Amino acid sequence: MRSEEKARLLDERDPLASFKSEFYLKEGVIYLDGNSLGLLSRRAERSVLKLLESWKELGIDGWTEGEHPWFWLSERLGAKMAPLVGALEHEVVVTGSTTVNLHQLVSTFYKPEGRKTKILADELNFPSDIYALKSQLELRGLDPEEHLIRVKSRDGRCLDEGDIIAHMTDEVALMLLPTVLYRSGQILDVERLTREARARGIVAGWDACHSAGAVPHRFHDWDVDFAFWCTYKYLNSGPGGVAALFVHERHHGKSPGLAGWFGSDKQKQFDMSHDFTPAKEAGAWQIGTPHVLSTASLIGSLEIFHEAGIDRIREKSLQLTDWMMELVETELAGYGFDIGTPTEENRRGGHVALEHPEAARICKALKADGVIPDFRAPNVIRLAPVALYTSFGDVLEAIRRLKAIMDEKKYEQYENERGVVA
Numbered sequence: 001m002r003s004e005e006k007a008r009l010l011d012e013r014d015p016l017a018s019f020k021s022e023f024y025l026k027e028g029v030i031y032l033d034g035n036s037l038g039l040l041s042r043r044a045e046r047s048v049l050k051l052l053e054s055w056k057e058l059g060i061d062g063w064t065e066g067e068h069p070w071f072w073l074s075e076r077l078g079a080k081m082a083p084l085v086g087a088l089e090h091e092v093v094v095t096g097s098t099t100v101n102l103h104q105l106v107s108t109f110y111k112p113e114g115r116k117t118k119i120l121a122d123e124l125n126f127p128s129d130i131y132a133l134k135s136q137l138e139l140r141g142l143d144p145e146e147h148l149i150r151v152k153s154r155d156g157r158c159l160d161e162g163d164i165i166a167h168m169t170d171e172v173a174l175m176l177l178p179t180v181l182y183r184s185g186q187i188l189d190v191e192r193l194t195r196e197a198r199a200r201g202i203v204a205g206w207d208a209c210h211s212a213g214a215v216p217h218r219f220h221d222w223d224v225d226f227a228f229w230c231t232y233k234y235l236n237s238g239p240g241g242v243a244a245l246f247v248h249e250r251h252h253g254k255s256p257g258l259a260g261w262f263g264s265d266k267q268k269q270f271d272m273s274h275d276f277t278p279a280k281e282a283g284a285w286q287i288g289t290p291h292v293l294s295t296a297s298l299i300g301s302l303e304i305f306h307e308a309g310i311d312r313i314r315e316k317s318l319q320l321t322d323w324m325m326e327l328v329e330t331e332l333a334g335y336g337f338d339i340g341t342p343t344e345e346n347r348r349g350g351h352v353a354l355e356h357p358e359a360a361r362i363c364k365a366l367k368a369d370g371v372i373p374d375f376r377a378p379n380v381i382r383l384a385p386v387a388l389y390t391s392f393g394d395v396l397e398a399i400r401r402l403k404a405i406m407d408e409k410k411y412e413q414y415e416n417e418r419g420v421v422a
């Protein structure tokens with residue numbers, strides 16, 4: 001079957017095809033960067049405008065009145081997000097940012113004691129997570145050189161679960177890993193690693209930035225201790241959109257490491273007592289006044305996720321990345337590309353990592369030709385076909401444009417260096 005025909009058939013059978021029209025896409029542009037910044041939907045736009053309206057109309061009373069009273073918004077949206085990660089409604093709250101939530105949760109759950117003082121992480125994780133972990137150790141007077149274990153990758157792309165388990169010694173107090181690696185797109189076996197960690201008395205924490213909204217989880221059933229994620233990637237909340245965190249209900253009632261009045265039991269918050277009574281749910285891990293305007297987009301965006309369903313999103317996402325990898329192999333053979341993403345369905349997230357020595361400037365040429373990828377040093381072009389707004393035809397067109405760039409060597413007119421924001 002010719003590629004055009006196959007793309008057409010796949011699009012015709014796609015049960016999520018209608019969601020594409022909900023998003024602001026530019027004519028002629030194929031957006032493959034939803035794993036860095038998801039696109040604006042009309043519903044998210046409407047919910048932001050409605051929130052502004054509630055401020056305009058209600059002033060201070062917006063905290064308790066109107067369609068989405070701001071005082072309970074973080075908890076209500078947490079409950080709406082819970083099914084996406086397999087959590088109970090009161091185990092998720094929308095709050096903070098990824099890095100702040102990491103600090104909050106590690107402050108709470110990292111309890112070095114006796115020989116058990118180390119934090120287990122990996123050498124491929126996103127830099128912010130590593131900076132935060134190092135600073136957490138330093139705050140407690142511990143040397144990161146000695147107390148932060150970073151499991152090595154064998155090939156620079158992926159991690160081996162067996163290697164991670166081999167590092168779970170009796171000196172490890174807490175493990176923090178990404179569910180999906182930001183560069184290669186490998187998924188780690190969250191269930192298995194959590195089970196192995198907990199069997200050794202190690203707290204299991206997960207950064208789900210690259211899976212939330214693309215890959216379903218079962219954090220509650222898997223007994224994950226805590227997790228956190230941003231919402232501006234696959235969840236389409238927009239730049240600076242407020243993040244989320246998960247705390248398993250068996251920890252509810254614990255005091256948060258970084259306490260603040262918005263973590264209070266809601267009935268007690270305005271007693272203005274100097275004795276903190278934390279909420280008995282994930283909301284306890286909030287700190288200060290919620291960033292209501294930057295939360296509002298999620299009201300509309302999460303509705304779309306509810307209608308589409310995370311399982312259907314995952315199914316289409318796998319078909320899209322399969323299709324993309326098939327096209328890379330058939331259309332781009334001989335141009336020096338390698339696929340850095342594991343090909344097995346249960347080992348890859350929502351994007352494909354294309355590796356090429358000229359990756360930085362190929363990305364610039366792609367952008368100039370209306371295909372939006374992103375670049376991750378030193379040699380990765382990340383392409384994320386997003387289930388809610390990318391069609392199978394779009395994937396074909398993007399690969400064809402890339403082929404033309406390679407045939408015509410269009411990338412040679414650019415420097416092979418990354419931009420300030422890559």
Ligand SMILES: *Cc1c(COP(=O)(O)O)cnc(C)c1O
Nearest residue numbers: 097098099126128182207209230
């Ligand atoms: C996107 C991402 C972040 C970003 O953190 P912010 O606090 O939102 O800037 C951190 N960690 C990982 C793994 C990410 O993918």
